[in-house]
Amino acid sequence: MSELRSALDDLAGIDLAEPSDDTLLDLVGELSTTANRVAAALTSAVRAADKRETYRRDGAVSMKAWLRGSCRMAPEQATATVSTGRRLEHLPETAAAFAAGEIGATHARVITKAMTPGRIAKAAEAGIDLGETDRILADLARATAPQDTARGVKQWVAGVDPDGTLDDAADVRRRFTMASGLDGRVHVRGEFDAVGGEYLHTALAALMNGDRPAGDTRSHAERQAVALVALARTALDGGGLPTVRGERPHVRVTIDLMVLCAERGAAGFAGGSLGWAGPINPETARRLACDAGVSRILTGPNGLPLDVGREQRTSTAGIRRAIEVRDEHCVFAGCDAPPEWCDVHHVVHWAHGGPTSCENGALLCERHHTSCHEGGFTIRRDPATARWRTYRPDGTEVLSRAGL
Numbered sequence: 001m002s003e004l005r006s007a008l009d010d011l012a013g014i015d016l017a018e019p020s021d022d023t024l025l026d027l028v029g030e031l032s033t034t035a036n037r038v039a040a041a042l043t044s045a046v047r048a049a050d051k052r053e054t055y056r057r058d059g060a061v062s063m064k065a066w067l068r069g070s071c072r073m074a075p076e077q078a079t080a081t082v083s084t085g086r087r088l089e090h091l092p093e094t095a096a097a098f099a100a101g102e103i104g105a106t107h108a109r110v111i112t113k114a115m116t117p118g119r120i121a122k123a124a125e126a127g128i129d130l131g132e133t134d135r136i137l138a139d140l141a142r143a144t145a146p147q148d149t150a151r152g153v154k155q156w157v158a159g160v161d162p163d164g165t166l167d168d169a170a171d172v173r174r175r176f177t178m179a180s181g182l183d184g185r186v187h188v189r190g191e192f193d194a195v196g197g198e199y200l201h202t203a204l205a206a207l208m209n210g211d212r213p214a215g216d217t218r219s220h221a222e223r224q225a226v227a228l229v230a231l232a233r234t235a236l237d238g239g240g241l242p243t244v245r246g247e248r249p250h251v252r253v254t255i256d257l258m259v260l261c262a263e264r265g266a267a268g269f270a271g272g273s274l275g276w277a278g279p280i281n282p283e284t285a286r287r288l289a290c291d292a293g294v295s296r297i298l299t300g301p302n303g304l305p306l307d308v309g310r311e312q313r314t315s316t317a318g319i320r321r322a323i324e325v326r327d328e329h330c331v332f333a334g335c336d337a338p339p340e341w342c343d344v345h346h347v348v349h350w351a352h353g354g355p356t357s358c359e360n361g362a363l364l365c366e367r368h369h370t371s372c373h374e375g376g377f378t379i380r381r382d383p384a385t386a387r388w389r390t391y392r393p394d395g396t397e398v399l400s401r402a403g404l
C-alpha cells in the first residue's frame with residue numbers, strides 16, 4: 001500500500017501541461033484501467049471484511065453501515081460494493097476481468113445485480129451453465145459500455161427467469177427527493193419505473209417543444225429544468241390542484257414592507273423568504289411580488305401581518321389578456337418567448353405606487369423578468385413609436401437584433 005501511495009504521490013506531481021496529446025490520452029486510458037483495478041481491490045477487501053464481520057469491532061451493524069459511517073460512502077455505493085463483492089464469488093470470469101481493470105465497477109454491478117441466487121438456481125434447473133454465462137457476460141462487458149452490457153444481461157434474465165422480468169415490470173416504486181442546499185439552491189434526485197418516467201418525459205417534452213426564443217443557447221438539461229418548473233407553475237395557475245388547509249396552493253413569499261418598498265440595492269435590509277425553500281434576495285422577492293398569481297403577505301417591523309393579499313392578484317385576467325395581445329411575446333430586446341412563458345411585469349412596481357394597468361404592464365419571460373429585477377435592466381415603452389426599449393444597468397440601450 002505504501003508503494004501504491006508513493007506512486008500516486010508521484011502521479012499528482014506530474015505537470016499535465018507537459019506531455020504530448022498522445023501521451024496525455026495514453027495516461028487517461030491507463031488511469032481509467034487503474035481506477036477499475038483499485039475499485040476491484042476495494043470490492044474484494046470489502047467482501048473479506050464482510051465475511052469476517054469485522055465491522056462489529058467498530059460497533060456497526062453491517063458492512064454497508066460501516067462503509068457509510070467510516071468511509072462516508074453514499075448509501076447506493078455502499079450497497080453496490082458489498083453486494084457486488086458477494087456475488088462476484090460465483091462469477092470468477094467477471095471477477096477476473098474486474099481485477100484486471102478491463103471492466104469497471106458499473107459493469108460488475110450490472111452483471112451481479114441480475115445474478116440473484118434465485119436466478120442462478122433457476123438457470124441450473126434449466127441446464128444453463130453458469131460458467132458459460134459468466135464468460136459470455138464478462139466478454140460482453142469487456143467490449144461494451146455498461147448500458148449495452150445491461151441489455152445483454154436483460155436477455156439472459158428473460159431467458160432463465162421470465163417471471164422475474166415480470167417482477168421487475170411490477171416494480172412501480174418511485175422516489176423523488178428535494179433538498180434546499182446551503183448555497184440557496186434546491187437539489188433534486190429521483191427514480192421512476194418506465195411508465196412513470198414516460199409520463200414525466202412526455203409532459204416535459206411537450207413544454208420544451210415550443211419554438212425556442214431567438215438566441216436561446218440553453219442545454220437540454222437546462223431546458224428540461226425550465227420545463228419542470230413550468231409544469232408546476234401551470235398546475236398551480238390552473239387551479240386544479242387539491243386545496244391545502246382550505247386554501248388554493250400557491251407560492252408564498254414573505255417580505256418586510258420596508259424591504260418591498262425600498263429602492264433597488266438599498267443597504268441594510270434583509271431579503272424575503274419563501275415558505276419552503278427559505279431566504280431569498282430582496283430583488284427576487286420584489287420580482288415574485290411583481291408577478292401575477294403570487295399572493296402577498298406583508299408584515300410590519302414587529303413581524304405581524306399588515307396585509308394578507310390572497311384575493312389581490314396584481315394583474316387581473318382581463319388586463320393580462322390585453323397586455324398579451326399588445327406585446328405578443330417577451331418585450332426584452334431580442335427575445336421572442338411566447339406569452340405562456342411570460343410574467344406580467346410592473347414597469348413601476350406596485351410597491352412604489354405603480355398601477356396594475358395595461359400602460360404599466362409588460363410581458364417578460366422568466367429569464368428576462370429576472371434580468372429586470374435581480375439584474376438591474378429596465379424596460380421602457382417609447383411613446384413615439386409605442387415600442388419597448390431595453391436598457392442596461394448603466395443606462396445604455398440594448399439594441400434589438402431581432403426583427404430589425
Ligand SMILES: [Zn+2]
Pocket residue numbers: 286287290291344345346369372373
Ligand atoms: Zn417585474
Ligand SMILES: [Zn+2]
Pocket residue numbers: 330331332335336337364365366367368
Ligand atoms: Zn425574454
